[in-house]
Amino acid sequence: MKRLYLLAAAAAAVALAATPALAEDTITVGFTASLTGPLNVDSAGQQRGYEFWRDEVNAAGGIKAGGKSYKVKFVTYDDQSVGGRVQQLYTRLINQDKADFLFSPYSSGLTAPATVISEQYGKIMIDSGGAEEKPFETGNKYLFMVITSASHYLSGAVEALKKYNPQAKLALVYSDDPFSKAVLAAAAKQAKDAGLEVVMNESYSPSTTDFGPIVNKIVSSNADAFLGGGHYSDGATLARQMHDQKANMKWISILVAPADDKFGELGPAALGVTVPSQWELQVNYTPQFGPTTAQFAKAFQDKMHAKADYHGASGYTVGVVLQHAIEQAGSIDTEKVAAALNATDIATFFGHVKFATDAGHHGLQVAHQMVLAQWQMVDGKLGRQVIWPEDARSAPAMYPIKQQ
């Protein structure tokens, strides 16, 4: 019995000695990633960005705040690309894994349910994977988005079209999901304001496999510009079928899918396709905090063995923004860090980051700008070039799309 007391006392002493040191030296960041299911490619890109930031910060000695250095520890689960899993897993991240801060899952569909949990428990969540505005219009206090939100995705494409062909006839054909619908609803309004004619405006079921009849309908509508798509295989299939069926579009903007390098596999069908992008390798902002684009791209390639893309860059930026806020706050206290995030106004290699602070849009990104990239032939190889805005472009736009 005596030995038991001794043991217990020793254990308690060890625990007392160990706990504060651990708690003070580490911050735990929790998030879910889609290791399986349809969002796997994009989610993996975002996760690489998160992990790259963690490795860089820890290698540099951690986040410095209030005279202490905090190493970053990740806790993560596979959400299987399913919205229903997200709420359970974020609850677990908060209650069982004691996450201090949260990062978003990938996609609007998964981020929206996650924000309900983060807000309920008063945890800061920084979002790089869900561009839909709705969760930011419900008075959330601890939610912040580093990327440009859905309603601005295609504004560059509309502006560019207005410049190249004010008489353009637009077909808006998009996936029936919250993100794509939000993007295209905004684009339809922007097109109207720009005086462009919308001749077709329809959504398709995400399970559509053959777009043949839809492409024929686009041809029948006499459209010469296409804006739409959705997430991944649908966007690629649309591009391929518009090419195979010789729809002769002079302009094509497709969401998400063409931002992935694998889109180049489509060969001639990829040529001329434009994609709104949160970030491209050619973008060159002068950062006030964190690495430059060149430093980021090289280090990312060396350590992660993958080419830096916009999901990786936005994921990394989430970390950079959290780090900046903690350092500014000099504390890891949620309220203090949230206040620092509200005051954030910095240039990073990813672009400018500043959050809306009014109750109706709190946490929405207001400073970052998207670019428009186009698949073009460079030295006999297909690759993306930034074509809009014009002061950031790396190549002139190809208008109309010409087959080579």
Next chain:
Amino acid sequence: MLGVLASIIDGVLVGLVYGLAAMGLTLIWGVMDVINLTHGTMIVAGMFGLYGLATALGAPPYLALPPVLIGGFLAGVALYWVAVHRMVGRPPLMSLLSTFSINLMLVGIGTGIWGTALFNVDVSLPGISMGRYTFPGAHILAAILAAVIAASLYVFLHRTRLGKAVRAVANNREAAELVGIPTTRVLAITVGFGVALAGVSGMLIGTLFPFTILSGDGYQLKSFVVTVLGGFGNPLGALMGGVALGLLEGAITPFVPVSWTLVIEFVLFVLVLIAFPGGVFSRRGAM
């Protein structure tokens, strides 16, 4: 008007390929009352077979047909021994569960190897134009090949000894056994053919559209719809069901907002089920 005609023709072309896929599903069901839930994944396996041969090895895409056919057959026979053999004659739920679990494993392994990234096989065949509308060459050739393969299956089932044995087992397994047909071997061969058909249709679809490791779900759902339209267990009906589905998609799309296509398709589907519980093209002894 030309646009409507173009959509209908395109729908029929693609429908033939859907029909071929559904034939694989319905053949297995017809013979042994087993629903093969690896069907979608086997379609995707055909796509990846095509990708491996055509893109990685640089062979002309259509040369992938024989290897995919043979590979599919062998995979099917293996599937029979692993997941189906002990389930034949048991409640259908058993084989549903066993093929479902095999499917989960295959998709998991596939995701591990390839991720859910996009794959595309570039097929450049001259198409046929009708006014402003174009039928891509690959669609036409895929439809022709699907029809030829379906016809060969019909000839096989009705004109060869083995084919007749397959039909005999479908009709009455005990009686077939009594007259000396090695039913276990016939069942294994049937699953082999069913999976080979799934693989080949996947290979043909792979020449039309880009795909990912998860594309199978969509085509499996299509196969179920087509199979029910055509009458469960009736391969020729499945082909007709595929054509009917393609025709419907082509005919509906020009007239209603695209998002309504599926709704109308499934409303018609339910109506068909009410009017013809056995499927539109079903008849007794179809096998």
